[in-house]
Each structure stands twice: as structure tokens, then as C-alpha cells.
Amino acid sequence: MKTSPSILETSIGLVILLVLSTIAIGVFMKQSRYDASIYQPELQVQERLNPSSAATASASKLDAYLPENMMVLTAPENFGPDNLSDKINGKAELYLSAGFARLRSQRFVDRTNPESWMEVFVYDMGSPQNAFAVYSMQKRPDAEKLDFTPFAYRTENALFFVQGSEYVEIVGAANTEALVGNMLGFARGFVGDQSIAGETLNILQLFPAENLDETSISLLASDVFGFERFNNVFIARYRMGEMEMTAFLSLRDTSQEAEELAAAYYRFLGENGATDVPTTIAIPGVKLLQVFDTYELIFHNGNHLAGVHEAESREGAEELALILQRKLLEIGK
Amino acid sequence: MTDLPRDPSMNRREFFRRATKAGLSITAAASLSLWLYDPRGPVAPAETDEVLVLLPDFSIPGLSSRMSIVTGEDRVKSVGVALKSLGGIEAFIGKGDRVLIKVNAAFALPALLGATTHPQLLGEVVRLCLQAGAASVTVTDNPINDPESCFTLTGIRQAAESAGGKLILPRESLFRPTTPSGARLIRNWPLLYAPFQGVNKLIGIAPVKDHHRSGASMTMKNWYGLLGGRRNIFHQDIHNLIKELAMMVKPTLVILDGTTTMMTNGPTGGSLSDLKQTNMMIVGTDQVAVDAFGAGLLGKTVAQLPFLLKAQEAGLGTTDYETLHPVRTATG
Numbered sequence: 001m002k003t004s005p006s007i008l009e010t011s012i013g014l015v016i017l018l019v020l021s022t023i024a025i026g027v028f029m030k031q032s033r034y035d036a037s038i039y040q041p042e043l044q045v046q047e048r049l050n051p052s053s054a055a056t057a058s059a060s061k062l063d064a065y066l067p068e069n070m071m072v073l074t075a076p077e078n079f080g081p082d083n084l085s086d087k088i089n090g091k092a093e094l095y096l097s098a099g100f101a102r103l104r105s106q107r108f109v110d111r112t113n114p115e116s117w118m119e120v121f122v123y124d125m126g127s128p129q130n131a132f133a134v135y136s137m138q139k140r141p142d143a144e145k146l147d148f149t150p151f152a153y154r155t156e157n158a159l160f161f162v163q164g165s166e167y168v169e170i171v172g173a174a175n176t177e178a179l180v181g182n183m184l185g186f187a188r189g190f191v192g193d194q195s196i197a198g199e200t201l202n203i204l205q206l207f208p209a210e211n212l213d214e215t216s217i218s219l220l221a222s223d224v225f226g227f228e229r230f231n232n233v234f235i236a237r238y239r240m241g242e243m244e245m246t247a248f249l250s251l252r253d254t255s256q257e258a259e260e261l262a263a264a265y266y267r268f269l270g271e272n273g274a275t276d277v278p279t280t281i282a283i284p285g286v287k288l289l290q291v292f293d294t295y296e297l298i299f300h301n302g303n304h305l306a307g308v309h310e311a312e313s314r315e316g317a318e319e320l321a322l323i324l325q326r327k328l329l330e331i332g333k
Numbered sequence: 334m335t336d337l338p339r340d341p342s343m344n345r346r347e348f349f350r351r352a353t354k355a356g357l358s359i360t361a362a363a364s365l366s367l368w369l370y371d372p373r374g375p376v377a378p379a380e381t382d383e384v385l386v387l388l389p390d391f392s393i394p395g396l397s398s399r400m401s402i403v404t405g406e407d408r409v410k411s412v413g414v415a416l417k418s419l420g421g422i423e424a425f426i427g428k429g430d431r432v433l434i435k436v437n438a439a440f441a442l443p444a445l446l447g448a449t450t451h452p453q454l455l456g457e458v459v460r461l462c463l464q465a466g467a468a469s470v471t472v473t474d475n476p477i478n479d480p481e482s483c484f485t486l487t488g489i490r491q492a493a494e495s496a497g498g499k500l501i502l503p504r505e506s507l508f509r510p511t512t513p514s515g516a517r518l519i520r521n522w523p524l525l526y527a528p529f530q531g532v533n534k535l536i537g538i539a540p541v542k543d544h545h546r547s548g549a550s551m552t553m554k555n556w557y558g559l560l561g562g563r564r565n566i567f568h569q570d571i572h573n574l575i576k577e578l579a580m581m582v583k584p585t586l587v588i589l590d591g592t593t594t595m596m597t598n599g600p601t602g603g604s605l606s607d608l609k610q611t612n613m614m615i616v617g618t619d620q621v622a623v624d625a626f627g628a629g630l631l632g633k634t635v636a637q638l639p640f641l642l643k644a645q646e647a648g649l650g651t652t653d654y655e656t657l658h659p660v661r662t663a664t665g
Contacts, residue, residue: 017355017359017362018358018362021359021362021363022362025362026369029370074482085568086565087477088440088601089439089440089477089600090544090547090550090571090599090600091545091599091600091601092568093546093568094545107441107486117443119442138598140597140598140604140606140607141606142606143606155606156604156605157604158604160604169603171442171446171603171604173442173443173486174443175445175605
């Protein structure tokens with residue numbers, strides 16, 4: 001039996017070791033001074049030098065929804081996750097963290113009044129849930145609700161709505177009723193286009209209607225209630241008698257995940273000073289905790305993680321939890 | 334468990350021989366790497382032959398920090414009153430001065446949305462500088478969006494030119510690499526440098542805005558518009574970046590327009606409901622102090638905006654603006 005390698009084998013081995021060591025040391029030295037301004041994808045460089053050509057490469061069809069008295073002011077623009085910040089700078093993170101896929105935007109102007117122009121932003125968020133997340137996170141309080149989609153409102157100079165997987169903003173350069181009329185005309189044309197209607201958001205039907213403040217429904221994308229692992233959580237405000245509290249719901253991939261996340265949130269609250277409070281309500285595995293002067297209640301039902309946040313009384317938290325549980329059971333039948 | 338068969342060729346001598354070989358291999362590889370090591374680091378292709386530039390200090394030597402806070406709805410009147418209370422524009426701009434005004438023209442949005450420097454305010458400052466005898470007043474920014482659209486749709490182009498100012502739009506050839514002294518993030522980074530050549534006074538004019546990443550965008554953050562390249566990567570360390578911007582730029586004067594404040598959904602806003610009428614104009618030589626006052630307009634404390642404390646710790650100004658004894662006035 002041969003017990004030692006040949007000179008050739010030893011030499012090859014040494015050469016391989018030498019090459020690997022050289023590569024490792026070289027990579028270590030170079031990566032310690034990584035400069036993203038130098039190492040950038042070629043496509044991004046081209047877009048930077050000639051944004052209009054990149055934009056028109058995938059032209060949007062937004063002008064198809066224009067009212068007759070408006071015309072195109074500027075060329076359509078398209079942005080992806082890599083260059084969204086070129087359009088909206090520091091707000092890009094809000095969209096990126098919620099699953100942003102693509103932005104189409106374009107400006108249009110009134111044929112008879114050059115001061116009366118608007119810019120349309122269509123954010124493709126990948127899913128109705130993601131679109132609702134960015135819609136609800138930016139929702140302006142006291143805005144006027146619109147009825148052409150379940151989630152739509154207007155302010156003095158702008159319209160905001162969710163259509164399928166898309167979140168749409170139409171921003172006017174003036175706050176005149178004439179311009180808002182044109183914006184509404186555009187929005188109705190856009191919403192009426194069945195080719196982009198897409199699926200609708202169903203989870204909101206899980207919130208019991210009684211005592212619900214409908215305008216308060218939001219989807220929090222990440223770091224919900226300060227808990228790092230808590231993401232994609234719908235919240236809604238309820239008024240139970242004289243007390244206010246927040247119900248929360250999150251649809252997880254599996255029942256096990258919902259159960260495990262509920263347990264993790266319970267531990268998180270405990271680690272941050274919450275104390276257990278005994279409860280006898282008929283919800284399997286329910287946990288009730290007191291945090292200073294408020295109560296937190298957590299449970300899960302199938303794939304749904306649910307609970308009550310910042311309830312002003314224990315009884316209120318329990319009552320709302322039972323209503324939530326009943327609704328979840330109804331849906332599950 | 335079975336023992337592995339013993340290698341009859343392996344003895345102490347053989348072991349040392351092989352260990353020495355391995356050691357020599359590693360030493361050779363390390364020596365080769367050291368020989369290949371480039372101590373200067375990677376250089377941007379376009380900047381290979383370029384020398385790093387630094388902005389000069391535009392503050393007025395010997396002038397102690399000054400600050401003025403004016404309450405009023407009319408930003409044109411307010412800025413006039415604010416400057417007058419600091420000794421007039423003549424205290425900062427003299428005959429023959431060549432002035433550069435850095436505006437916030439980041440977005441191609443109309444002025445009424447408060448996301449950019451208001452054209453009326455800019456026009457008035459340009460006019461005052463020229464009235465004080467400035468030889469030239471230049472206005473510039475490197476916007477987030479297409480520069481041509483930004484300067485036109487914000488009204489900044491028309492305001493600057495009709496008041497007698499000159500507009501410089503950014504283009505590739507106007508940038509030079511910079512590494513401000515003490516900077517950790519801004520290193521060998523493209524700076525909109527050409528508009529500074531021949532200039533001896535610098536004024537920054539910015540609105541007060543909420544900002545999704547940094548919490549606020551005011552006069553210090555406004556210098557972000559002097560950077561080129563893929564600057565959005567700096568958003569990952571935005572507070573230190575803003576501190577370094579203040580290290581990079583020592584202005585003659587900063588003007589913070591809090592006539593309206595973008596309270597939410599910044600820095601773009603989009604709805605008039607994002608704005609609040611706060612009726613304040615702040616003018617000063619200490620950009621940290623001016624921004625510290627601006628924090629209050631956003632309903633925030635200094636502690637909630639880490640870049641302010643970082644800038645103060647770096648000796649760039651004070652967050653305790655009251656120590657500057659700001660002149661407080663109101664327009665009639």
C-alpha cells in the first residue's frame with residue numbers, strides 16, 4: 001500500500017493551497033475598503049447618465065386614462081428597487097421594506113392652464129397586502145373618503161388609493177376643484193380598467209364591525225409594537241364603552257408559525273416588564289399581561305395570530321378578544 | 334470505533350518537514366498578497382487622474398455665531414426682518430462678493446407642497462445679495478429627480494433668474510472627488526465642486542421637513558444635494574452622513590424656512606395636509622443651532638434627531654441655540 005503522496009501530487013496540492021491563500025488574502029484586503037460608488041451594476045450607470053432613455057424603455061400607459069382636457073407634460077418614468085430613491089429619496093425605504101416591485105410615474109397638464117398639472121405615481125407593491133401597507137402607513141388623518149375602491153381618499157390637492165397590488169398617488173400642483181376633478185376622472189378610468197383590477201384584500205373582513213373605527217385600519221409592515229419579529233400585522237382601533245384599544249391580526253403561513261410567534265411576543269413582553277394576569281375567557285392558549293396601566297392579550301386561531309394591544313381595562317381586552325375569536329371561528333367554518 | 338491505520342512513513346522528522354513546508358506555503362502566499370496589495374485602495378475610473386478637492390471655509394472670520402428667529406406668515410418679509418436683526422445682509426455680503434446659494438430643489442414638485450426651497454424666498458435673498466453689492470449670485474443643487482424638471486417645476490429657475498441670479502444645473506463634468514477632513518463616509522466621493530470656483534460666500538436655504546430616514550431634513554441635510562454618485566447608500570448611516578455634511582460645508586449663512594413645515598410623509602410629502610403653518614423664519618451662522626430650533630417646529634426634541642448631537646459632539650455648533658441669544662422678532 002502506498003502511504004505517501006508522489007512529488008507531483010504534493011506539488012499540485014501546494015499550488016492549489018497557494019492560489020487559495022492568495023485569493024483569500026486579496027479578497028480580505030479589498031472588501032475592507034468596499035466602495036459602492038465604484039462597484040455598481042452597469043445598468044445603473046447607464047440609467048444615471050441617461051435616465052430618460054431608461055425610463056422610456058418600459059413606457060407606462062398611464063396616458064390611456066387621461067381626461068380629454070389634459071395632455072402629457074413629461075415622459076413616463078420607471079423605477080425599480082435599485083433606483084427608487086432617485087425618485088423619492090429618503091422615503092424609498094418605506095416602500096422597499098413593504099415589498100416594492102416597480103414605480104411608474106408621469107406628469108400631465110391641463111390643455112388650457114399650464115399651472116394646473118398633476119403627477120401620477122403607480123407603485124406596484126407585489127400584493128394587495130403590501131399595497132395596503134404603504135397606503136395605511138401614509139394615510140392622512142381627516143381626509144375625505146372616496147368610494148371608487150375600498151381604500152381611497154382625497155385631500156385638498158391629492159388622491160390616494162389602492163387598486164389590486166398597486167398603490168396610487170395622484171398629486172396636484174394646485175388645490176383647485178377643476179384639477180381635482182381631472183384627477184378623479186383619471187382615477188376612475190384607472191380603476192375601471194379591469195386588466196389591472198387584481199385580487200382584493202380579504203383579511204380586513206376579519207375585523208368585527210361592531211365598535212370598529214373603520215378609518216383606523218392599518219397594516220404595519222415590520223417591527224410592530226417594538227417587537228422585531230412582528231411583521232405584516234393589521235391593526236384597528238375599537239371603542240368598547242368609554243375605553244379605546246387596538247385589535248391586531250396577522251395571517252401567518254402555518255398554524256405552528258402563528259403559535260410560535262404568539263409565544264415569542266408573549267416572552268418579549270415579559271422580558272420588557274409585563275406581568276401575567278390570570279384570565280378565564282374561553283380561548284385556548286390565551287395570554288393576558290399587564291404593561292403599566294394597560295393590558296395586552298395574545299392568542300392564535302389556526303393560521304391567525306390575534307390579540308388586543310393597549311387596552312385600558314382587562315375586561316375590555318377580554319371582551320374584544322372574544323369578539324375577535326368568534327369572527328375567526330365563523331370564517332374558519 | 335476503529336483506529337485509523339498508522340502511516341508508517343510519518344515520524345517526528347517527517348512531521349516537522351511537512352509542517353515547515355506548509356508554513357513556507359502560507360508565508361509565500363502572504364508575501365505574494367503583500368506584494369500585490371494596493372495601499373491607496375480602489376479609485377473611481379473617472380477620477381483616476383483627479384486630485385481630491387476640499388471646500389473652503391465660507392464663514393466670516395471673527396464673526397461670532399448669530400441667530401435670528403422671526404415670526405410671520407410672509408416669508409419674504411420674514412427673511413428681510415431676520416437679516417436686518419443680524420446687522421443686515423451687508424454684515425455677510427459685501428461689494429464684489431461672489432455668492433453661491435445652495436437651494437433644496439430635490440424634487441420636481443410644485444412650491445406649494447413645501448418639499449423644496451420656496452421660489453419667493455430664494456428670489457428675495459438673491460435680490461438682497463445683489464443689492465448689497467454682490468458681483469454675482471449663483472444658485473445650484475444636484476436634485477434627486479431630473480434637474481431640468483426640478484428647477485423648472487419648483488419655480489426656482491424662474492425666481493433665481495428673474496431676480497438677477499444665475500442657475501447652474503449639475504452635469505458630470507462639474508463634479509470632483511472630495512474627502513472632507515475627518516470624514517469616515519464621504520471618502521473620495523463626487524462633489525458638485527465647479528459652482529464653488531471663484532465663490533467667496535455661501536448661503537444655504539432649506540425648508541423644514543419630516544424625513545423618513547433621518548427624522549428631519551433642514552439646513553445640514555440640505556448639503557446632501559452637493560453629492561453625486563450613488564449617494565442613496567448613505568441612507569444606511571444617515572445621521573453620521575449629515576454630521577459629515579456639516580463637517581464638509583462651513584457656510585456664511587443658513588436660512589431655515591419654517592413658514593410651513595412638512596410634518597409627515599417627508600421628504601416628498603405630496604399632500605397639503607402634510608404641511609402645517611408654523612410661521613417661522615430662522616437665519617443664522619451656526620447650522621447646528623438653526624436646525625436644533627427647527628426640530629421643535631417638527632414637534633421633535635434634539636435627542637430625537639441624533640445627527641444634531643453628533644454634529645455638536647464634533648464641534649460643528651451648538652444644539653443649545655439659546656446660548657447664542659437669538660434675536661426674536663415678528664413681522665407686522
